[in-house]
Amino acid sequence: MKSLTLTMPLDMHVHLRDGDMLNIVAPLTSYSFSGALVMPNLVPPLTTLEGIKEYRHRIKVAMEADDFEPYMTLFYQNYTREFLESVQNHITAIKIYPSGATTNSEGGVVSFDIEPMRETLEAMSDLGIILAVHGETNGFVMDREAEFMSVYEKLAINFPRLKIIMEHITTAAAVEMLDKYENLYATITVHHLMITLDDVAGGMLRPHLFCKPIAKRPEDRSALLKVALEAHPKVMFGSDSAPHPKHTKESCGCGAGVFTAPIALQLLCEVFDAHKKLDNLQAFVSDNAQRIYGICPDFKEVVLIKHDFVVPEMYGEVVPMMAGETLKWSIERVE
Ligand code: DOR
Ligand code: ZN
Numbered sequence: 001m002k003s004l005t006l007t008m009p010l011d012m013h014v015h016l017r018d019g020d021m022l023n024i025v026a027p028l029t030s031y032s033f034s035g036a037l038v039m040p041n042l043v044p045p046l047t048t049l050e051g052i053k054e055y056r057h058r059i060k061v062a063m064e065a066d067d068f069e070p071y072m073t074l075f076y077q078n079y080t081r082e083f084l085e086s087v088q089n090h091i092t093a094i095k096i097y098p099s100g101a102t103t104n105s106e107g108g109v110v111s112f113d114i115e116p117m118r119e120t121l122e123a124m125s126d127l128g129i130i131l132a133v134h135g136e137t138n139g140f141v142m143d144r145e146a147e148f149m150s151v152y153e154k155l156a157i158n159f160p161r162l163k164i165i166m167e168h169i170t171t172a173a174a175v176e177m178l179d180k181y182e183n184l185y186a187t188i189t190v191h192h193l194m195i196t197l198d199d200v201a202g203g204m205l206r207p208h209l210f211c212k213p214i215a216k217r218p219e220d221r222s223a224l225l226k227v228a229l230e231a232h233p234k235v236m237f238g239s240d241s242a243p244h245p246k247h248t249k250e251s252c253g254c255g256a257g258v259f260t261a262p263i264a265l266q267l268l269c270e271v272f273d274a275h276k277k278l279d280n281l282q283a284f285v286s287d288n289a290q291r292i293y294g295i296c297p298d299f300k301e302v303v304l305i306k307h308d309f310v311v312p313e314m315y316g317e318v319v320p321m322m323a324g325e326t327l328k329w330s331i332e333r334v335e
Pocket of ligand 1: 015041102103104134210211212213240242243256257258
């Protein structure tokens with residue numbers, strides 16, 4: 001039977017939430033990943049050293065595994081250099097959200113004018129703290145990411161020593177930026193490699209595929225696939241797995257988020273196998289992130305086999321992507 005062994009897989013963008021939800025989802029990520037970059041959009045968002053330390057502790061308790069590292073992020077505000085020096089050993093990146101762009105982002109920035117942010121971004125450059133960006137304007141929903149490219153250019157030019165991660169990119173426009181600026185990198189989700197807007201809203205509405213940024217056009221998906229499948233050295237896997245309770249997804253006012261944590265590696269195998277690029281999956285799902293972030297996760301090996309896996313209907317109160325459907329790959333064991 002066809003199999004693939006992945007060493008130290010990393011999910012460089014995940015939402016673990018808090019409380020009961022954290023207890024459901026943290027073990028699902030820590031089972032198959034060596035580490036994950038944990039997003040700070042809690043209510044209220046993570047903006048203090050104490051908050052980061054306490055949240056990391058709650059994750060460690062919830063995840064039921066010692067061989068998993070939660071790489072913590074701080075929610076961007078215009079922090080002082082002194083504060084950044086005090087937190088730098090406790091965080092891996094700072095995540096910036098435009099205010100209101102997505103779930104729990106109300107405390108984000110209202111403008112990307114450079115001057116008010118200069119002190120913070122200069123200090124981050126000096127201290128080597130990475131900036132992770134939710135890159136969407138408040139324009140027409142299909143254009144929001146492409147319109148944000150001018151902001152990425154402004155940031156990349158003004159702060160050439162700052163590593164900037166374009167999170168969960170969904171457009172050919174974002175892919176083009178990778179080779180234009182040395183300090184721009186990107187994460188890509190597995191769902192954006194698989195779906196387009198047609199899958200979300202082309203037929204009956206599928207709320208469990210609704211996320212921000214929304215899936216785009218076939219040509220955008222092709223551009224994402226190209227760089228993911230070749231494991232372009234500046235892209236890495238970030239699931240953006242974002243759990244919402246079933247009743248809030250299947251309702252008027254459905255929240256944005258696709259829950260993929262427990263099926264992410266299986267789906268990645270399916271996508272890379274379909275394009276005969278399984279050899280590149282290790283770089284996409286771990287090596288690139290280790291190099292870009294300068295992290296050395298604890299050893300873990302995940303053995304996947306080409307064997308049917310029926311996706312559960314629910315994990316706790318969360319409906320995963322492809323609930324009830326049969327995947328072509330499954331996790332055989334984790335060592
Ligand atoms: O779809 C999304 N869900 N996109 C985000 O940026 C946030 C996330 C969430 O927290 O639910
Ligand atoms: Zn996210």
